[in-house]
Amino acid sequence: MQQPITRAAGPPGVVRGWLDAFAVVLAGLVAMAAVAALGLWLAGAGDLPEGGFPPVLAATMALAVGGSVQLDGGAGSFAAVDAGVTAMPLTVSLVGAVAMAEVFLRQLRFRAVAGGGELLGRIVRTVLLWVLALVLITVVAKHTFVVPLGGSLAQTIGSALGLTPEVGFHADGPTTIGIGLAWLLLVLAAAFAVSRRAPLPGALLRYQLAVRPPAFALWTVLLAYVVIGAVAGVITAIAHGNARQTLAVVLLVLPDLVWLAFGLGLGAQWHGRLEGAVGLPIPKALSSVLRAPNGREATIDLGTLADHDARSWWLLPVAAVLLLAAAFLAAQRSPRTVRLWQHAVRFALATAVTVLLVGLWTRIDADYGLSVLGVGLGQGGLADLLGTVLGGNNPLTGFGSGSLRLRPALWTAVPLAAGWGLLTGALGALLAARVRHRGELTEGGG
Structure with missing residues (x-):
């Protein structure tokens, strides 16, 4: 049995x-x-x-x-x-x-x-x-x-x-x-x-065609910036011989820099200030802009960056091309029954949300200060004197004060991103009108 x-x-x-x-x-x-x-x-x-x-x-x-x-x-x-x-x-x-x-x-x-x-x-x-x-x-x-x-x-x-x-x-x-x-x-x-x-869940299935194509397309844009930045980092490490420092930046804060570049390429602005010496990796052009005279708050945009490095203007066409490619991808992944204005609106919303998140993620607040008997010290003050007296290994040596602030102007960045999304979403839908959309069958059924 x-x-x-x-x-x-x-x-x-x-x-x-x-x-x-x-x-x-x-x-x-x-x-x-x-x-x-x-x-x-x-x-x-x-x-x-x-x-x-x-x-x-x-x-x-x-x-x-x-x-x-x-x-x-x-x-x-x-x-x-x-x-x-x-x-x-x-x-x-x-x-x-x-x-x-x-x-x-x-x-x-x-x-x-x-x-x-x-x-x-x-x-x-x-x-x-x-x-x-x-x-x-x-x-x-x-x-x-x-x-x-x-x-x-x-x-x-x-x-x-x-x-x-x-x-x-x-x-x-x-x-x-x-x-x-x-x-x-x-x-x-x-x-x-x-x-x-x-x-x-069944109740959410009707929203997936409106959300997923533009969301996936914008996610691809963010990943593309990371890949471009990683390649640039490796080339920099090989060319300039500072491999450890460059690779450390890549492994820790690469998206902070390249996603900031994405927002700036769309015309968004960040405001900030850099005083003293803060041990955070900051590109030279950005550092120069942030060190405004008399500790004033600086505005970071394509114009101010280009004053220190003319190559910053390349951020504009790179952002435009990648965003247009993403809009085409979103339209190609959507059913052909979706109208052009729907593509444009959905892509505009997705771009606005993406830039909002990028702005929140790239905020920086870093500061330090030394006070002696309740009296604040600046760079080169009594802290250096104490350091000289107590010995070179004393942590007070050269320890004054410093701060780094970097905050996005979201009230202009988000509407600006929506405008970019509306334009590129419409153009991407027009370009995708002549190609086969995902899920479509050819006339022969294949």
């Missing part, structure tokens, strides 16, 4: 759901940690003393999801450091977002429609594990470096005066967890908006 065939029992449904969510979170953490670690190592962070590399890595990951890092320290009760950094290393963000989206969507493959309850359950489980991961990141992203004063005499004097130079940092918990949670929800929403194969 034939024995019945038994199948190995898999994990129960609830356990499987939590394992799937864990896989999504783990994929994002591993991807971000790998890219950030390599970039930081190339930047020289591997030589940090006192086990400082893991906390710095965690702080970089906190910044990558929109968190902020506060710097503190000083020399006992005599001097204090007051600083903070809010700037997203977007290469780390991008890699983590792609990894999480890919794993999340792969778990839903082989189906055309997904139930709303199932999707909600998957999202809730992923969110809960992601919040736990963010809590762990903020706990690890905390460290204090004790810097020796120099010779024995300096050590004796420093001990007598209560000068124990320390420089530390910590991730701001509420900001990192709150914005990091919003970051994950945005990643998942973008994944469903961009991917043609992502299953949706």
Whole structure:
């Protein structure tokens, strides 16, 4: 008598759901940690003393999801450091977002429609594990470096005066967890908006043809800028011989620079100011514009950049060509029954949303300052004198104040992007009218 065939029992449904969510979170953490670690190592962070590399890595990951890092320290009760950094290393963000989206969507493959309850359950489980991961990141992203004063005499004097130079940092918990949670929800929403194969609840199926073609096209534009920037970075590393520094920029902040270039190419403006010496990678032309006389706020656009580097004008035709190509791609992926004005409006909305996100992602607030007995110090003031007296290894040497601000003028950038999208969307639809659209059959049925 034939024995019945038994199948190995898999994990129960609830356990499987939590394992799937864990896989999504783990994929994002591993991807971000790998890219950030390599970039930081190339930047020289591997030589940090006192086990400082893991906390710095965690702080970089906190910044990558929109968190902020506060710097503190000083020399006992005599001097204090007051600083903070809010700037997203977007290469780390991008890699983590792609990894999480890919794993999340792969778990839903082989189906055309997904139930709303199932999707909600998957999202809730992923969110809960992601919040736990963010809590762990903020706990690890905390460290204090004790810097020796120099010779024995300096050590004796420093001990007598209560000068124990320390420089530390910590991730701001509420900001990192709150914005990091919003970051994950945005990643998942973008994944469903961009991917043609992502299953949706039945109630949302009617919107996919209006959203997905332009969303995918604009996502392609952002990726194209990253690829162009990466190629330029590799060429620069080979030609100028500063491979470690250049590759560190590529692995940490490449999208910050190239997506800023995309917005500027469309005519958008950013406002900012650079004072002192802030250890962040900034192109020479941008740095020159930001260092406005008398600490005034500078306007960054194609004109002001071209005053320092005429090649900046190339940002305009590059943006126009890539946006037109994206509009053509969006129209080609849409049914032929979609009217020209519908293409134009949908592409305009997608372009406006893209530039809005680029503006929010490229905001930078970084500042530091040293105060002695409550008196703020500028560059070249009493801090340098203390550094000379206490020894060359004293962290107060050359430590004055500095700040970097970079903020988009969204109230003009977003309408301007919508105008570009409207124009290129219409032109792209006209160009795509003579080509075969996705899903169409030829006259022979093939």
